[in-house]
Amino acid sequence: MDSPKKIFEMGVWKDNPVLVQIIGICSALAVTNVMMNSLIMGVGLMFVTGLSSFTVSLIRNFTPKHIRMMVQVLIIAAYVIIVDIFLQAYMPEMSKALGPYVGLIITNCIIMGRAEAYAQQNPPIPAFLDGVASGLGYTIVLLLIAFVRELFGFGTIFGIRVLGDWWTSWTIMIMPPAAFFILAVIIWITKSIQEKDKEEKKGEVAKS
Amino acid sequence: MKKSFIFPIIFMIVVTAIFTFVLAFLNHSTAERIALNKELELSRKILYIFNIEPQSEEPADVLRAFEESIGTMAYEDNFIYVYYGDDGEILGYAVPVGGPGLWGSVEAYIGVSHDYSIILGLDFISHSETPGLGGRISEDDFKEQFRGLDLTKARDGNYIIYRPAPGGNVDAIAGATLTSKSVSNFINEDLDKFLKGRGNN
Numbered sequence: 001m002d003s004p005k006k007i008f009e010m011g012v013w014k015d016n017p018v019l020v021q022i023i024g025i026c027s028a029l030a031v032t033n034v035m036m037n038s039l040i041m042g043v044g045l046m047f048v049t050g051l052s053s054f055t056v057s058l059i060r061n062f063t064p065k066h067i068r069m070m071v072q073v074l075i076i077a078a079y080v081i082i083v084d085i086f087l088q089a090y091m092p093e094m095s096k097a098l099g100p101y102v103g104l105i106i107t108n109c110i111i112m113g114r115a116e117a118y119a120q121q122n123p124p125i126p127a128f129l130d131g132v133a134s135g136l137g138y139t140i141v142l143l144l145i146a147f148v149r150e151l152f153g154f155g156t157i158f159g160i161r162v163l164g165d166w167w168t169s170w171t172i173m174i175m176p177p178a179a180f181f182i183l184a185v186i187i188w189i190t191k192s193i194q195e196k197d198k199e200e201k202k203g204e205v206a207k208s
Numbered sequence: 209m210k211k212s213f214i215f216p217i218i219f220m221i222v223v224t225a226i227f228t229f230v231l232a233f234l235n236h237s238t239a240e241r242i243a244l245n246k247e248l249e250l251s252r253k254i255l256y257i258f259n260i261e262p263q264s265e266e267p268a269d270v271l272r273a274f275e276e277s278i279g280t281m282a283y284e285d286n287f288i289y290v291y292y293g294d295d296g297e298i299l300g301y302a303v304p305v306g307g308p309g310l311w312g313s314v315e316a317y318i319g320v321s322h323d324y325s326i327i328l329g330l331d332f333i334s335h336s337e338t339p340g341l342g343g344r345i346s347e348d349d350f351k352e353q354f355r356g357l358d359l360t361k362a363r364d365g366n367y368i369i370y371r372p373a374p375g376g377n378v379d380a381i382a383g384a385t386l387t388s389k390s391v392s393n394f395i396n397e398d399l400d401k402f403l404k405g406r407g408n409n
Contacts, residue, residue, distance in 0.1 A: 059223075062219065063219065064215060064216040064219060066216070067216045067219070067220060070220065071219075071220070071223055074223060074224060074227060075223075075227070078227040078230065078231060081231055082230075082231070082234060085231075085234055085235060085238055085242075086238075088238070088242045088245070089238040089241045089242050089245070090241075092242075092245040092246075092249065099336070171341065171383055174338065174341065175338065175341075
């Protein structure tokens with residue numbers, strides 16, 4: 001069994017779903033114009049990925065192999081509907097702001113990816129942690145993108161004004177294209193750091 | 209595991225039944241709350257149009273203020289909201305207006321005074337315009353401009369004209385020309401229909 005530390009290290013950094021696996025991009029582009037939307041979306045995804053991985057793993061030994069994907073989709077859809085109902089009932093403002101994107105969590109590749117790649121072969125508790133870790137990795141990237149977009153696009157952070165009246169908002173930041181190039185820059189930075197790490201490790205092996 | 213034909217079917221039925229049951233239970237237990245949220249939001253907007261301030265933002269106060277002064281009246285296949293004063297006299301009407309925006313349909317209510325002479329207020333019920341651009345139609349800075357606009361001076365049904373055009377009375381949203389344009393178009397059209405239907409102008 002993998003240690004929780006290793007699971008989180010994989011989900012957040014080494015195997016980050018958005019930056020390294022390049023999945024879950026659609027929603028990362030769509031909801032990142034303000035930080036609050038990104039945070040709620042991220043928390044929603046963490047909840048769904050964690051619990052669906054947990055459930056998939058729990059019944060993995062009884063699930064007939066050839067219908068496992070049907071079962072996974074069913075489980076994921078059920079948890080997404082729970083999130084949707086919860087937002088409508090207790091956070092109506094958020095539910096309006098996120099609109100159709102909550103329902104679209106179902107189609108987020110991260111969830112099914114984790115269910116197939118990890119939960120199907122591992123016991124429930126590590127599977128749950130793995131789901132949460134991947135969700136956390138996704139959330140962090142979303143918040144990074146949203147931070148840049150909200151700061152330059154509105155001059156605010158979490159709706160609180162940080163840049164004064166002299167600031168002219170950059171309209172492009174609020175439009176979808178901005179998410180494309182900010183995401184690209186973040187991926188670029190991550191890749192450079194990770195490549196460097198790898199080379200250093202190689203060097204160490206060679207020396208010893 | 210032995211590959212049986214029946215087992216996967218039974219398994220799928222059982223799993224589906226469990227999840228359906230859980231969801232149905234959740235849906236049932238929150239249905240009332242969700243309906244209340246929707247009603248509350250609409251009430252807030254109608255009160256905003258008539259510039260009525262409830263005692264507080266608490267749901268109970270909002271709904272009480274709404275019940276005390278707002279009624280409904282049939283209008284075409286829809287209905288309009290009527291603003292009643294303390295003695296039951298009619299002070300204004302909130303008319304549904306709407307049309308295509310840039311990305312999707314925009315729905316709004318516009319308040320007209322009882323003698324059809326001025327606009328009392330405007331609020332948007334739903335729209336899907338770009339946040340920060342067209343989406344700014346639902347910000348107070350834009351909506352407040354409509355309060356108190358004179359309807360009697362308008363010609364040819366052009367009640368809303370953006371500055372700096374001659375006779376302009378409202379500022380459009382910079383960078384959202386199409387959204388602004390369609391908002392003024394449907395307000396002018398729907399308002400004209402309402403006012404003509406009432407035998408005025």
